[in-house]
Amino acid sequence: MKKSFILILLLLPLLFFSFVLPKQTKWSYRTRSNYDTSFNLLTAYGKYIYQQENCNKCHTCTPLLDSNKISLENIAGKYPDSWHYNHLYDPRMMSPGSNMPRYYGLMKAPLSYKVILQLLSEEYTTVTEADSLDIRQTLEMQANAVLQVLKRDNITPSSPVYNEAIALIAWLQYRPDTPERRHKDSLQKENSRRSEEQMMASLESDLSNPESQIMKLANSKDPAILKKGKNYFSISCAVCHRENANGSIGPNLTDDYWLHDNSIKALFLTIFNGVPDHAMPAWKHSIDKERIATIIAFIRSLKGSNPPNPKEPQGEKRSD
Numbered sequence: 001m002k003k004s005f006i007l008i009l010l011l012l013p014l015l016f017f018s019f020v021l022p023k024q025t026k027w028s029y030r031t032r033s034n035y036d037t038s039f040n041l042l043t044a045y046g047k048y049i050y051q052q053e054n055c056n057k058c059h060t061c062t063p064l065l066d067s068n069k070i071s072l073e074n075i076a077g078k079y080p081d082s083w084h085y086n087h088l089y090d091p092r093m094m095s096p097g098s099n100m101p102r103y104y105g106l107m108k109a110p111l112s113y114k115v116i117l118q119l120l121s122e123e124y125t126t127v128t129e130a131d132s133l134d135i136r137q138t139l140e141m142q143a144n145a146v147l148q149v150l151k152r153d154n155i156t157p158s159s160p161v162y163n164e165a166i167a168l169i170a171w172l173q174y175r176p177d178t179p180e181r182r183h184k185d186s187l188q189k190e191n192s193r194r195s196e197e198q199m200m201a202s203l204e205s206d207l208s209n210p211e212s213q214i215m216k217l218a219n220s221k222d223p224a225i226l227k228k229g230k231n232y233f234s235i236s237c238a239v240c241h242r243e244n245a246n247g248s249i250g251p252n253l254t255d256d257y258w259l260h261d262n263s264i265k266a267l268f269l270t271i272f273n274g275v276p277d278h279a280m281p282a283w284k285h286s287i288d289k290e291r292i293a294t295i296i297a298f299i300r301s302l303k304g305s306n307p308p309n310p311k312e313p314q315g316e317k318r319s320d
Ligand code: HEC
Pocket: 050, 053, 054, 055, 056, 057, 058, 059, 070, 071, 072, 075, 078, 091, 092, 095, 098, 099, 100, 101, 103, 168, 172
């Protein structure tokens, strides 16, 4: 009696491992840290969307033929994920004058489990019950990796968080991991680090020279410049700060209260670098500094404009 009891006790963990835990699946995947190297559910999903949406009408992914189409052959890694997110939301945001259609519908479409099962059944023969839990979790894990990258650029998709745009971006950024690729990547990284340094150094020198074009623009009271600034503000900033800058998601920019400093330099740096984790995007890669200076002239012209229904004051009172 005692012996068989001990035997059962010994067998229990075995039973647990064979039935309760999901079975190991046939494919291997990794979190999409930089660029994934193995079969990835999310990129497969993204490729499917690319086909579904007929992106091929205007694009080609192969070097051959079709010189009329815009090649996406080397698109992987060319831009950050956030560039693609904004570009899909509205191509004009990233490429002024673009005639590519908007694909914001993808941001409203949740990732469908059915689609992924269909894609898997083309790739592999059977998907068992135990696999399916694993698939769901893996898909979400891979989507989450993209979300974290987007979040660093202050993009936080609302509902559905796991949407089809995420999958499409994963696919656009996908590329095989070869030694040549890694070499090219490290060169590219070094180049972009250098050009970022140069950009900041040239901005610093502009901002410390009152005679620079940037400072003259930012200080301008010329109605033609202010009108331009208002227009740029309306395109990029009004969604969060409102047309008259009285504030909604972002603070009221017309009152005397500031979360950050309100000197021209401080305004420049806030707009340039954004405020990570506080929904204020970084604009240094999408708006050139002349435009930002023009927007700053407009913001400064609003001081004391007392727009109706202002957002409550945020930060400290500053006199500048
Ligand atoms: C009606 C034509 C058209 C369709 C359809 C279209 N695009 Fe585009 N796409 C363009 C044009 C024009 C450009 C160049 C201007 C720009 O960057 O927006 C472009 C640029 C791009 C770029 C940037 C290329 C680069 O190297 O800078 C990406 C990425 C892209 N498209 C992805 C897509 C995806 C994904 C789809 C499908 C969901 C799609 N496009 C559908 C016309 C189109």
